[in-house]
Amino acid sequence: MxxxxxxxxxxxxxxxxxxxxxxxxxxxxxxxxxxxxxxxxxxxxxxxxxxxxxxxxxxxxxxxxxxxxxxxxxxxxxxxxxxxxxxxxxxxxxxxxxxxxxxxxxxDANLAALGEHRYGAGKGYHNLVYITVSTGVGGGLILDGKLYRGAFGGAGEFGHMIAAPEGPGCSCGNIGCLEGVASGCAIKREAQNLVKSGRGHHMLSLAGTIEKIDARVVGQAAAEGDLDAQEILARAGRYLGIAIASVANLLNPEVFIIGGGVACGVGKLILDPAFNEAYRRTYPPYRDSLKIVPAVLRxxxxxxxxxxxxxxxxxxxxx
Ligand SMILES: [Zn+2]
CATH class of the missing domain: 3.30.420.40 (ATPase, nucleotide binding domain)
Incomplete structure (x- = not known):
């Protein structure tokens, strides 16, 4: 073979x-x-x-x-x-x-979409959107069974969709990109700012120092019931949901597949708020067909x- x-x-x-x-x-x-x-x-x-x-x-x-x-x-x-x-x-x-x-x-994000489509959570679907939430946020599109690259190869830049118009600056130079509010970097920044303001004691005690607080620490604190950490992840999830709803309304895909180290690490703590927000904002006739699932290929x-x-x-x- x-x-x-x-x-x-x-x-x-x-x-x-x-x-x-x-x-x-x-x-x-x-x-x-x-x-x-x-x-x-x-x-x-x-x-x-x-x-x-x-x-x-x-x-x-x-x-x-x-x-x-x-x-x-x-x-x-x-x-x-x-x-x-x-x-x-x-x-x-x-x-x-x-x-x-x-x-x-x-x-890599295009090929991650193709991999999940062929061998993972996207098997059997013809229209899917793959989103990776790790240090940054990226994505890939499978439309009518094929990888969609756009006219110049730049399609699927999910992380640079505008999710928070007045939001923080993004690594790309724009303001309000999803990556600036829902990535591992954004979660880390939010958590560190919270600790600097005198809160987030549990996250600080897990990490030891402010500098060592990252998305993984926030995920651990949230899993242990820390409400500050849970709210940071939920906020990132809601921004993700806003972007998902925009894409759902534009492309009407069968499924959104969420991968990447941060999303896979914290799972439902981000995915549930993302789903709820996306559901609320998806065009009503198509709401009930909205499907968001975790990636499986890791x-x-x-x-x-x-x-x-x-x-x-x-x-x-x-x-
Ligand atoms: Zn950007």
Missing amino acids: SKVLAVDLGGTKIYSALVNRSGEITSGDIRPTNAQDGYQGVVKRILASIARVNTLDEPAVGVGVAVPAYIDPQEGRILFAPNLKWQAVDLKKDLEDALGLPVWLDN AQTGVLGAAAYAWDQLDQIKR
């Missing part, structure tokens, strides 16, 4: 895997990205990681790579990868030259999305 190589290239780690068509990972390798070594250094580490998983008795037929980057969808060139500090690099060509195999790249989201993409591209070549 043939296999593809799938690589989830993150800002902190590289996860490579050999994956069959059913989405089973038969071998895997995880190692640090060491982004500070620069582009050539990271390419070497990707190749070493791939060499570890690509067994000679079952050589792979193609390679899919999920990259935290803006990518030219026609050429597959990386235009800009802020976490890796890369600009205008041709990772597709460099990997193809080194491996002698076809390589396909896409944005740490495998990136590699399985990259694998699904490689299989799709191989199928297109055969046609």
Whole structure:
């Protein structure tokens, strides 16, 4: 049975895997990205990681790579990868030259949407919106069964929808983006501000110092019944719900799938307020069809999305 190589290239780690068509990972390798070594250094580490998983008795037929980057969808060139500090690099060509195999790249959030659609919580749906809530907020769209990239490759930037027009500044330079009020960074900022104002004692005692308070600490405090922490997560959830309602009214998808470390870590403490807010704001005739579910692939989201993409591209070549 043939296999593809799938690589989830993150800002902190590289996860490579050999994956069959059913989405089973038969071998895997995880190692640090060491982004500070620069582009050539990271390419070497990707190749070493791939060499570890690509067994000679079952050589792979193609390679899919999920990259935290803006990518030219026609050429597959990386235009800009802020976490890796890369600009205008041709990772597709460099990997193809080194491996002698076809390589396909896409944005990690797009491929996470594809992975959940093919192998995870989105199986069987034709129209879904994938949202990741981790340090930042991102997303990907599957419309009529296909990944939707928009005219210039920028579709699915869920985190930069305006959810709080008067809200805080966003890393993108705008004001009021969802990422500024519902991301792991936003939760951390809210919690630290609360502690600075003299409240949030439980969060402070869990973390030790203000600087160590992050979304994980807020989640732990909330799970232990801390009302301040619960309110911070609920507020982030309500903003998420506002953005979900806007997308529900625009696209009328069958399901919203919520993944990412923060959302998966705190679960219902964010998802329930998000659902309630989204339900209230969704156009009434479609309210009762609103469905928000947690992602299921977790740490495998990136590699399985990259694998699904490689299989799709191989199928297109055969046609
Ligand atoms: Zn923004």
